[in-house]
Amino acid sequence: MKIAVCLKQVPDTEANIKIASDQKSIDESAIKFIVNPYDEYAIEEALKLKESQGAESVIAITLGPDRAKDALRTAVAMGVDDVVLLKTSANSSDALSAAKSLAAKIKETGAEMILLGKEAIDDGSMQVGPMLSELLNIPCITVVTKLEVNGSSVKAEREIEGGVEVLQTTMPCIITCQKGLNEPRFPSIRGVMMAKKKQISEEAVELDDAKLAVSSLSYPQSRSEGKIVGEGTEAVPELIRLLREEAKVI
């Protein structure tokens, strides 16, 4: 069995995001990029499956600019065997064209288990997993919090409103990973050093059939500052008045 993990490099959760002058993209100059946190669950699950099922190898695939190599190095440091960068020349928000490139690569690797995060924290579109399913014509279970693989049969638990749904399928299949599935390992220093020296293969891809384009980005409305109305019980009447009259929540 071969396992493929699709991952995306995204801005750090703590990064201070600034919209670029074109109003359609973000200014990347002062941003630190990380592996999409949900994809880390996918990497961890792949490594655990490799250990428990004796999988042949784990390959991590990412689609992005040259800087995305750093995300692949993190994957290598964690223990992924092979990595490939599908190098794009421009940023794209078109999930379908991205999914097509990834699907072609996955097919080439012959992976039977395809893991990815439930969404990327940058655009949060949650589309690539299901799209891969369609393109590869294999089942997809999304937002998985528990995964059991036995031979080729796959059992997955997923969160649904107010409960847990248990689904069963067979490989090949696609799993999109949710927080709670596992605790991603901390890359060992030896892994980090090995990853630094790793030759990362790259293949240029063109996303010229993109049918979606960003027309503009804007900041969310800034929230008004919090207010301290007072201390102790004396403050309660004023608090109630404000909640009723200003915030209009009670």
Place this chain on the structure above:
Amino acid sequence: MNLVGQIVLILCILGAVLFFAKEIRLRYRLVKLGAKGPQRWDRPVERLGYAVGRVGAQICSIKDRPLVGIMHAFIFYGFIFFAVATINHVTRAFAPEFSLWGHGLFNNLWFLGVDIIAILTSIGAVFLFVRRYIFKPEPITKPWPFSRSPQSAIVLGFIFGLMVTYLLNQGADMILTGKSFAAWMPFSHAASTLLTGMSIPSLQIWNAVFWWAHILMVLGFLVLIPHSKHLHLIAGPINIFFRTREPDGTLQKIDFENTEEFGVTNVNQFQWKNIMDFFSCVDCGRCQDVCPAYASDKPLSPKVVMMSMRKHILHEADHLISGQDVSEPVMDKWQTPDEIWACTTCGACMETCPVKNEHIQTIIELRRGQMMMENKFPQELEPAFRGLETNSNPWNLGMSERATWTEGLDVPIMTEKGEAEYLWFVGCSGSFDDRGKNISHAMAKILNAAGVDYAILGTEEKCCGDPARRAGNEYLFQMMAEENVATFKQHKFKKILTSCPHCYQVIKNEYSQFEGEFEVVHHTELIAGLLDQGKIKLSPNGDGKMTFHDSCYLGRYNDIYEAPRKIMKAMSNGNLAEMVHSKNKSFCCGGGGARMFMEESIGTRINHLRVEEAEQVGAETIGVACPFCLTMLDDGVKEKGIEASLQVKDIAQLVAEQLV
């Protein structure tokens, strides 16, 4: 003595000496087999002078335990005298009239000296025996089973026996030869009075018994030395010679390019000097006495680390000598994670160690091995490591926010100012932590009031790397160090100013390992200077009692004790008290050695112990000079619910409040 006796004597001496030599050679080879490290032959004359002075005057033993030290000194000088006296003793078997010094006045003086020393040594041996086996002080009797061996009883018995048999033998000799030496050998003469009335033949027999008992005890001692902590007789002075000449606690660099093994997972990876330390340990427990981890009921005792490693390396000796792999790793049998991760790297152990052991380097080597080779470390450190990697601060707060604390203040940024006398390295606490930011605000106020020419790096600044290095993540530390050194070199400044003693230590003493030699000033030094020059003036408000808590990295590591006290005195109207542990004997806040970022779930809390010391002297204010100390002690005060009567503030904050 007859021929048979002489042959038996020679055989006994040969046997004991050969055994001794064999055992010493084994230990020498184990040290030589240790991993390469600094050779420490630099400034040999100074080193020799230091070692001879330290040992010769017995400062090593007396400085932290005067009474015990003096008793130890008696025994030490007893050894020196009896090493020579034994030659005389042995030669008498072959030439009864022979004496090393002839038979003149000097010889008489010599025998007087030996007589006096014999009594002092006996007193010392009895004292130490009573102390160890009747009063059982904790540092030398705990933890079991390390410190309950009968070796000390045997050795002290031997020492006492040596003296007694010497005096009795000399006393018997006086009677038998009829030569009274009473004036020069008063104690031997006193011993002879015990033997008067005995018949000549039985006296002759007893004389021989005393003589043989004496020499056999000398030889027995020789056999025992290499196997026991009494190896410190030999290893101790050598270890003092090879002491580190860097500030205590300064860690060695790992050369990642040329090594595959980082830190220590197997005992054979220790450097030769670490192994010398293991063999030098005296089990005196001075380190255990001052260790904050031990005091707060953590499973760490610095001496146990040394003794356990000694045991381990001897256990593996056959494997090591024959070049085989070790049979088991250090962890978790010979050391446990809870032990090595409990260390706050406060350096109290190294400060007090009579044989100059470097406990911190050994503990950090083990952390390095666990962290970098085994990927095992306390889970709480993971976010700190991630934070340092991604956002260059252990709290993983956005790196672009590093200078937001300056909003509304007039704090120049280096890239805008271009040049400054002081590059103020604010540090992660000062930039991101709320309490730390208060220190930065106060410091900015002082610097501006005094008209100091300074600038900060702003978002160019990265963590100095101290928490990573102390947590064994040398790789991450080196990344931070290299980046900071490169940044420093891009700017024009004369000195680096730090508010955090950890930044101070690392930039001043450890960045030199990365081609970064900088003059570094801690803010207490700068403020003390500004007060001296009259550039700032204070108006002491209130008359509450103050006390100053020495930061380990400022005090013990870098010997800065007076500057903060000078400021504290100026602020407190002279109402300044010293806590029971202060200056070089200060007690850690519990936050060093990356402990700041770990949970303290075993035993009692170190910060509580320290806060209690401040309460004992009736302090209303604890002045600190380190953001970690501020956090730890302030937490301690709040957890104990005494914040109404005891406040914790950085010196900079207190100065800023009193600024006129």
